[in-house]
Amino acid sequence: MHVIIGKTADIGPALRERRLAIGVTQKTLADYCQLSHNRISRIELGNTDVKLSTLVKMAKFLGLKVVLQGEP
Numbered sequence: 001m002h003v004i005i006g007k008t009a010d011i012g013p014a015l016r017e018r019r020l021a022i023g024v025t026q027k028t029l030a031d032y033c034q035l036s037h038n039r040i041s042r043i044e045l046g047n048t049d050v051k052l053s054t055l056v057k058m059a060k061f062l063g064l065k066v067v068l069q070g071e072p
Contacts, residue, residue, distance in 0.1 A: 009046040011055065016044035018062045032061045 003014045019029060026040045033040070033054060042048040043058075050058075052066075059066050 008049065011050060012044040012046040015058055015062065015064075018064060019044075022062065024062065029058065029061060033057050 003010075005011055005014065019026070026044070027037050030037045030040045035054070039048070043050050043054075056066055
């Protein structure tokens with residue numbers, strides 16, 4: 001999966017798509033990240049900002065990596 005995130009609101013839906021693709025529940029992801037199920041839901045809906053440390057933790061669990069790349 002390769003997704004270019006253009007704005008912060010795109011992060012949550014990309015995480016949700018990956019979570020569903022690998023069959024992980026919001027509860028399981030929340031437990032791993034030490035967050036509430038409600039917080040995961042709000043992140044996936046783009047209704048809240050996500051800390052970089054949380055994003056990295058979520059990505060690791062979902063088999064993704066966070067890459068920061070300069071633009072030309």
